[in-house]
Amino acid sequence: MTVAQVIIDIPAQQTNRPFDYEIPQELEDIAIPGVRVLVPFGCAGHLRQGFIWHTVDHSEFSGKLKPIAQILDLDPVLNSEMLSLADWLATDTFSFLISCLQTMLPSALRANYQRRFYLNTPLATDDPLNTLLDSDDSGLIPDKIEPSLLAEIKRLERAQQLRIEYQISQRTKIKQEKNYTGILKSAEYEQLRGHARANAVQQIQLLTFLSVSPSFSGNLHSWVTKLPELSTATLNNAVKKGWLKSESVEIYRQPESGSVIAPKQVLTDEQQAAYDAIIGAIQQKQNQTFLLEGVTGSGKTEVYLDAMAYALHLGKTALMLVPEISLTPQMVERVQSRFPGKVAVLHSGLSVGERYDEWRRIERGEATVVVGARSAAFAPLTNIGIMIMDEEHEGSYKQDDMPRYHARDVIQKRAETYHCPVVLGSATPSLESRARAQKGRYQLLRLTKRPNDIQMPTVNIVDMRQAKKVSGKTDLSLKLIEEVKQRLDKHEQSVLLLNRRGYANFVMCRDCGNVIKCPNCDISLTLHRDIHALKCHYCGHQEPIPNECPACHSHNIRDYGAGTQKVEQEIQEIFPEARILRMDVDTTSHKGGHQQIISKFGRHEADILLGTQMIAKGLDFPDVTLVGVINADTSLSLPDFRASERTFQLLTQVSGRAGRAEKLGEVYIQTFNPDNYAIQLAARQDYETFYQQEMRLRHQGGYPPYFYTILISVNHRQEDQAVKKVYQIQRWLQPQLSPEAIVLGPTPRMITRVNNQYYYQLIIKYKNEPRLLAALQTLIMKMQGKSSQGFQLRIDREPLQFM
Ligand SMILES: Nc1ncnc2c1ncn2[C@@H]1O[C@H](COP(=O)(O)OP(=O)(O)OP(=O)(O)O)[C@@H](O)[C@H]1O
Numbered sequence: 009m010t011v012a013q014v015i016i017d018i019p020a021q022q023t024n025r026p027f028d029y030e031i032p033q034e035l036e037d038i039a040i041p042g043v044r045v046l047v048p049f050g051c052a053g054h055l056r057q058g059f060i061w062h063t064v065d066h067s068e069f070s071g072k073l074k075p076i077a078q079i080l081d082l083d084p085v086l087n088s089e090m091l092s093l094a095d096w097l098a099t100d101t102f103s104f105l106i107s108c109l110q111t112m113l114p115s116a117l118r119a120n121y122q123r124r125f126y127l128n129t130p131l132a133t134d135d136p137l138n139t140l141l142d143s144d145d146s147g148l149i150p151d152k153i154e155p156s157l158l159a160e161i162k163r164l165e166r167a168q169q170l171r172i173e174y175q176i177s178q179r180t181k182i183k184q185e186k187n188y189t190g191i192l193k194s195a196e197y198e199q200l201r202g203h204a205r206a207n208a209v210q211q212i213q214l215l216t217f218l219s220v221s222p223s224f225s226g227n228l229h230s231w232v233t234k235l236p237e238l239s240t241a242t243l244n245n246a247v248k249k250g251w252l253k254s255e256s257v258e259i260y261r262q263p264e265s266g267s268v269i270a271p272k273q274v275l276t277d278e279q280q281a282a283y284d285a286i287i288g289a290i291q292q293k294q295n296q297t298f299l300l301e302g303v304t305g306s307g308k309t310e311v312y313l314d315a316m317a318y319a320l321h322l323g324k325t326a327l328m329l330v331p332e333i334s335l336t337p338q339m340v341e342r343v344q345s346r347f348p349g350k351v352a353v354l355h356s357g358l359s360v361g362e363r364y365d366e367w368r369r370i371e372r373g374e375a376t377v378v379v380g381a382r383s384a385a386f387a388p389l390t391n392i393g394i395m396i397m398d399e400e401h402e403g404s405y406k407q408d409d410m411p412r413y414h415a416r417d418v419i420q421k422r423a424e425t426y427h428c429p430v431v432l433g434s435a436t437p438s439l440e441s442r443a444r445a446q447k448g449r450y451q452l453l454r455l456t457k458r459p460n461d462i463q464m465p466t467v468n469i470v471d472m473r474q475a476k477k478v479s480g481k482t483d484l485s486l487k488l489i490e491e492v493k494q495r496l497d498k499h500e501q502s503v504l505l506l507n508r509r510g511y512a513n514f515v516m517c518r519d520c521g522n523v524i525k526c527p528n529c530d531i532s533l534t535l536h537r538d539i540h541a542l543k544c545h546y547c548g549h550q551e552p553i554p555n556e557c558p559a560c561h562s563h564n565i566r567d568y569g570a571g572t573q574k575v576e577q578e579i580q581e582i583f584p585e586a587r588i589l590r591m592d593v594d595t596t597s598h599k600g601g602h603q604q605i606i607s608k609f610g611r612h613e614a615d616i617l618l619g620t621q622m623i624a625k626g627l628d629f630p631d632v633t634l635v636g637v638i639n640a641d642t643s644l645s646l647p648d649f650r651a652s653e654r655t656f657q658l659l660t661q662v663s664g665r666a667g668r669a670e671k672l673g674e675v676y677i678q679t680f681n682p683d684n685y686a687i688q689l690a691a692r693q694d695y696e697t698f699y700q701q702e703m704r705l706r707h708q709g710g711y712p713p714y715f716y717t718i719l720i721s722v723n724h725r726q727e728d729q730a731v732k733k734v735y736q737i738q739r740w741l742q743p744q745l746s747p748e749a750i751v752l753g754p755t756p757r758m759i760t761r762v763n764n765q766y767y768y769q770l771i772i773k774y775k776n777e778p779r780l781l782a783a784l785q786t787l788i789m790k791m792q793g794k795s796s797q798g799f800q801l802r803i804d805r806e807p808l809q810f811m
């Protein structure tokens with residue numbers, strides 16, 4: 009007897025292990041690892057979905073095994089690489105195996121769907137599958153199907169006599185179109201043309217064309233490019249007359265693509281050196297990670313494209329991750345025009361069906377280049393030659409929900425399997441990555457200039473403590489407004505950033521710029537309106553909201569922040585004639601909203617683009633000569649040790665949008681903290697100095713990358729229960745750690761109550777704790793077994809958010 013070990017589709021601790029099922033004999037060929045099945049589960053014996061994890065010869069289970077009820081896939085949806093990746097991911101991120109397996113699949117495969125088979129060659133008359141045919145060449149595979157019929161389908165599939173498709177729903181049915189092909193000889197077409205009626209103009213045109221290109225083949229569109237007046241009726245008529253044959257072929261729901269062709273550039277010396285290093289690793293099959301640190305506009309993308317082309321040239325595939333927000337049509341077109349027909353794009357703007365089509369094109373090897381956001385790290389590519397992560401410092405590469413993976417870790421893990429290089433690129437690398445490059449774990453490649461002698465923009469700091477403001481407008485300095493006016497006069501474009509990160513979460517003095525900080529930590533206190541207090545989220549310190557500034561005694565002390573809509577109105581009042589586009593969560597919430605705004609701005613249909621941090625990336629428009637940052641300080645005062653790093657990154661990225669072509673770019677940064685090092689160094693676009701300085705502070709404060717961090721959070725409906733539990737965890741965990749490990753907290757989470765659940769947390773900072781991971785696994789078992797009592801535990805390794 010063969011036994012399938014199945015992971016059941018219930019994300020819970022009790023079911024987080026394989027369960028044994030008997031494989032019926034006829035299905036031995038089909039029931040293999042990576043295939044989804046339905047199995048009876050629990051005392052009621054209800055059918056549940058699951059994945060076959062392993063197959064073994066006999067079971068340790070003493071009772072009688074239940075058989076697998078149904079097989080859902082005729083081919084595994086996850087191959088052995090993906091299965092072991094899931095295994096690693098589950099351990100690495102403290103997640104349920106089933107959550108990892110599900111994460112790797114397009115959501116279409118989680119939805120309701122039907123399976124159909126499509127015949128490539130007609131069935132033999134006595135084939136049992138004839139009973140399933142419901143059209144000339146296809147049939148539905150019922151959920152409850154005789155194992156013998158299933159085995160027959162599989163046999164014919166192996167012999168390539170049929171193929172199997174999943175149909176997600178009515179809407180995402182496989183799209184078919186007709187292909188028309190000439191089948192007669194040139195002379196025969198010529199003869200037919202001689203006999204055609206003189207007024208059958210289209211027929212005559214068709215036959216004339218066929219007598220020259222008798223075996224032409226293509227869909228309606230390709231025929232029409234040859235014969236512009238040709239109609240479907242004429243083509244179908246020609247089929248009836250036996251001049252052409254037609255067949256139905258599947259078309260993929262290709263996301264829209266444009267036609268701008270980006271010419272391949274001649275690389276600069278710096279680009280060439282980076283390219284040579286990377287392709288050397290591809291060729292030598294080295295599993296090396298490169299950090300490509302290149303100033304904004306230095307041509308990093310150009311290096312990626314060339315390196316991918318090299319991998320393809322060796323017959324391998326390539327993966328490129330970009331942040332969701334940078335996945336603009338501009339970006340996608342740039343890749344598609346380099347690799348026509350080979351690119352699959354995976355992003356959240358696709359419909360379930362589109363995403364599934366792209367996934368299948370990759371799986372079948374039809375798309376050999378994949379561009380996508382975070383979850384594209386799981387693209388079912390094989391034979392990977394290179395994996396790239398652009399803007400590697402971006403927080404969106406880390407998933408917030410289980411599995412809490414970082415896409416960087418995933419591609420590095422996959423690169424081990426494929427012995428291929430990973431390229432992490434950024435103008436402002438995360439400190440973690442830059443530090444690894446310093447230690448030699450990554451190889452550092454640098455691009456210090458823009459190509460073609462294009463200058464970096466000049467950056468000016470506007471000291472808002474002294475600046476003259478536009479009357480009645482607290483957030484706009486006269487200087488910035490003057491600059492915008494000049495651009496309007498010259499018919500150039502301006503980008504204005506309203507930094508909303510940490511909006512209204514902290515308290516600042518409007519006269520001296522002082523931000524209220526924790527006495528014990530180098531971190532600003534967070535405003536909690538509900539309890540009228542300021543709190544530190546690292547050590548738990550709490551104090552009342554002050555009436556006056558402790559530094560200058562001014563009463564002009566308030567929480568800080570301004571809405572995009574308000575600023576838009578203000579600017580519109582100042583420049584009634586200006587065309588303003590606003591980009592924030594409100595204007596981009598509908599599908600494609602973000603891209604519409606960007607394209608509109610790109611066509612110069614607006615003079616000013618005002619937006620939140622989402623405007624900081626990916627824009628590459630020649631008419632943008634001014635970038636204004638309305639409030640640089642908001643992100644600086646976040647209660648997070650990465651506040652300076654995020655501010656530096658944001659200011660550098662947004663500054664990099666200016667003057668990318670011939671016209672020189674200028675940047676104005678409005679700030680209440682003009683002497684702050686992150687702002688100063690961002691103004692000089694000096695990443696290296698920022699890195700050195702920030703590393704010193706991290707060292708002093710004992711923060712990453714000098715320490716690893718783990719966030720443990722518990723929540724419960726009753727606040728006192730959550731508090732009790734978090735202290736209990738702390739008491740239990742502390743003795744298992746070495747004296748070098750630091751446990752911060754317990755503290756309440758910034759938004760302590762969500763959905764009537766109270767959240768409390770601990771942060772562990774450590775360097776080398778051999779027992780920690782095992783202890784946390786034990787903790788999970790203890791907390792999520794039968795005795796969970798309404799508690800939920802969350803363990804987040806290397807969290808990007810501590811709030
Ligand atoms: N070697 C080159 N010669 C001429 N132009 C180039 C070269 N490399 C890149 N460019 C052009 O310079 C501009 C910036 O390049 P690219 O977008 O690749 O930079 P980047 O470093 O990825 O930018 P960012 O990180 O700021 O988005 C593009 O318009 C690109 O076509």
Ligand SMILES: [Zn+2]
Pocket residue numbers: 517518519520521522557558559560561562
């Ligand atoms: Zn003050």
Ligand SMILES: [Zn+2]
Pocket residue numbers: 526527528529544545546547548549
């Ligand atoms: Zn503190």
